[in-house]
Amino acid sequence: MNLIAERLDAVRAQMATRGYEALVVPRADEYLGEYIPAHNERLRWVSGFTGSAGTVVVLRDRAAIFVDGRYTVQVRNEVSADLFEYQHLIEVPHIDWLTKQLGAGARVACDPRMHSLSWYRDAARTLEASGLHLVADTDNLIDYCWHDRPDPAVSPALLLDEVYTGSSCTEKRQRIAALVAEQDADAALVFAPDSVSWLLNVRGTDIPCMPVLQSFAMLERNGEVTVFVDPGRVPDGLAAHVGEGVRHLPESAAAEVLQTYSGKRVLADADSANAWAQLTLEAGGAELVAGADPVLLPKACKNAVEVEGARNAHRKDAVAEVRFLAWLDAEVAAGRLHDEAVLSQTLGTFRESGEQYHGPSFDTISAAGANAAMCHYNHLNVPSPGKLAMDSVYLVDSGGQYSDGTTDITRTVAIGDPGAEVRRMFTLVLKGHIALDQVRFPAGTTGSQVDVLARQFLWRSGFDYDHGTGHGVGAFLSVHEAPQRIAKAHNPWALQPGMIVSNEPGYYKDGCYGIRCENLVVVREADVNGDVPVFEFEALTLVPFDRRLLDLSLLTPAEIDWINGYHQLVAKEVAPSLGGTDLTWLEQATQPL
Known part of the structure; x- marks a missing residue:
């Protein structure tokens, strides 16, 4: 058996x-x-x-x-x-x-x-x-x-300096406490570990790719907070780092503490906090006030320091990506067709040389040929990694965690000549990416209202992709951050300045190939003189798209101008950090069409 x-x-x-x-x-x-x-x-x-x-x-x-x-x-x-x-x-x-x-x-x-x-x-x-x-x-x-269940990893969290966060823990707690009071609540259940980590200006080290402190907390309307966390995860110096009004207790004490809120109104998110915590509060006599995690929106709308940190992180990440792509092209030209594991490891090595790098933001999707048709393929979970083949494409979706930001990028790369069909589909995908990148939208617009822009060219030809077009991204936090999202499904949260979101349309032909074009963008105010506030996207990712995969006959002059302009920006921002063959590759990859 x-x-x-x-x-x-x-x-x-x-x-x-x-x-x-x-x-x-x-x-x-x-x-x-x-x-x-x-x-x-x-x-x-x-x-x-x-x-x-x-x-x-x-x-x-x-x-x-x-x-x-x-x-x-x-x-x-x-x-x-x-x-x-x-x-x-x-x-x-x-x-x-x-x-x-x-x-x-x-x-x-x-x-x-x-x-x-x-x-x-x-x-x-x-x-x-x-x-x-x-x-x-x-x-x-x-x-x-599960008799051979592994023991949990437990190690002290990192204290994140205000030079990266732009705001102290005390300031954040007072800001969120005011939101709790506005909802006539006595306290809030801050349940998501990334919310707790953001609130305390700490980052965890126990979950691969996800730098959160595994914990949850109760925030009082006066700004005091009780954090339920394994004592082994509490770093030295936490008390001075977070300021007065923060206590931490082992998670085993949570049930007893939650039952002390009898007669109090507790704000809790029914969609993101677990049922046990809220049922325990109710059993103790608390009145649950249904509402979004009060940390959710402030965390998503990065401040100026966090946005500049994201720009810095993406510059460093671009250097690693460009060095990898230059190496990959040279290896293919020399007839060395590596497998997906070698490719992933090599990209990781380039990233590791970057300053303030803490590790990948998710398992790299290193997918050769038909494996790229599985949009969440992982070569670590198959008997043997696939290998590059001539006249095909290679899809690599990867990202890094840096002290100043989180990155996520997908590039589809030509291995030899993948043929006219692949070039056509790549161009349709990139046209959608460009359309979404260029949109301007009034305040109050949601991601679900602009999703169609990225799909329109695929739809016209009878194609689509079965995933969202964009997910939120944190600041040295989750690579998939709520609440911002761009997808077909309705999302009530409006896109707001400071939100970072991906722009990643794709196309996947089962058993044949996969294509995805992904940049991270940040929402910013547009320079307009109309009657309503208008926002736009600023590209954070700074890596060329593969010009060899373009069918120029399908591109409008405006789209060609966009590609040239984007590549000019990439060259300007990344070239100063490169030299030798890497710089030569970048200069060639960003030549005007």
Whole structure:
């Protein structure tokens, strides 16, 4: 019997013991973040799936895995069809699926620490309407069966100087406390670790790629804060760094403290804070005030120091990217066609030479040929990495964490002559990228209102891509930051000055190739003289697009001017930090069309 089958049997034995007909296992831990340390990879343990989003539902006699369009190919490569049904989580939500699988009275288990309160309450209502019962069980069934579960990594956090943050912890706490008071709340549950890290001006070191302090906090309306955190993560000098009014307690004390808010109004985000924390507050007599995490918007709207830091980080990152692309072209010209692992490692080596570099901002997507058709492909999760082939394309999506900012860039590179079809599709994708980059929009415009600009040229020819066009990016924080987003799906949050977001349309032909053109941009005020405030995007990423992949017949004069102008900016900003063959490559790559 294979390992996954044995694990499913062990879980089902526990389900039977506890009287559960189903178990919901999300790809999440108690902090509900995208990046999960190894000891919390429960979904991977039970299924073998390595993607960043998904849900498994285990029944007594079968199981199903639910993923979105980014992972429809990957899930079939990693998860056994003999053990799991494949479902699209948007088209077939797992709770709706469950109502059709179970009879009245069946008990569905979940760990409320791994789900948001909104999910928990919606799921309970949907299940109850079909005669089913959602049962909260914090004695996690997966943990109970996972006998060789690794120990968590615990190390002291980093204290981030005000030269990078532009604002002290005391100033931030008073600012956020005022927002709490405006909502007539006595306190706020600051749950997301990146919100806590931003508030305290600290960064964590225990999760690969995600420099957050694993913790959550209660912020009082007077600016005092209680942080629940493993004592081993508390760095020396924290008290002086954060100022008066901050105390930290072990997470084991959280339940007792949360139950002391009887009669108080506590602002809590039902979408981003876990159900356990909010249910515990309610059980102690607190009144929950539903509202967004009060740190969310101030954190997303970077101040002038943070924006300048992002520019600096992108200049350093561009040097590494250009050196890598110059090396790659030379290797291909010499007939040395490396595999995806060597390519990723080499890019990482170039980044490591940059100042104030702390590591990658996510696992590099180093995808040769057909592997690039899986937009979240990871060569670390396949039996053997793919290898470059002539007359194809190579897609590399990567980023870095620097003391002054977070980067994320995708470039699609010609390996030989990939042919007219690839050039056509690359050009349609880049046309969408240019259209979004150039847009000006009035205050109050959301990302979902401008998403069509990036897709329009693909749509005209009957093509599309099954992912968002842009995600928010933090300041030496999460590479996927809420609330800003550019996507088809409605997002109520308006794009505001200081927000950093990606511009990354793409196209993926299953089994053949993948294309993505990604820059990070920051929202800024446009210089106009109209009746309403108008905003625009400023490109932060400074790396050439591959001119060899362009079909010039599909470009307008204005689009050619944009490409030339962007490449001129790249040369101006990056050339002073290069020399020798790297500089020669950049000069050639940025020649006017």
